[in-house]
Amino acid sequence: MESIIKVEGMTCGHCKQSVEGALEKLDGVTSAAVDLEAGDVTVTHEDNVTKEAMSEAIESQGFDVV
Template identity: 40%
Template sequence: MSETTVTVESSSTGGSCCGSCGTGAGKAPATAAAERAVFQVKGMTCGHCVSSVTAELEKVAGVTEVAVDLATGQVTVDSTAPLADTDVAAAIDEAGYALIGRIGA
């Protein structure tokens, strides 16, 4: 039996699909990101690189979402609390790449 995971993003700020009833398919997940940080990573060149970096960053406590832009080398990380650059650097190093730094901090 196969399992399918679907991620749905909503632009609603009311926590619901229509904003009037407070329930429904658009309700924000309990693990909504409180923080967003963007990092520059050196050495990523392919889909395997993206998968490796994503998998390691998802292991960092509090991380809720990871998005990698291979063309720019930028990695966006959503988390429930601010992340220590040292934790992010360790995860990226474990994946086999180098953290250049945080963008916009």
């Protein structure tokens, strides 16, 4: 399954690493790819991974999910 999540506040490579790393630590997430220009992250994950869990992981890094 694939989800695209809009994220505000990502501006650089460190932001990209932080968000991707936090998401990839979640059980059931296969990969996460940030697109800084679009301001979103594409997450490949199993069906049991909720948007709430992904949002919490992103927000724990200091970014806002919109």
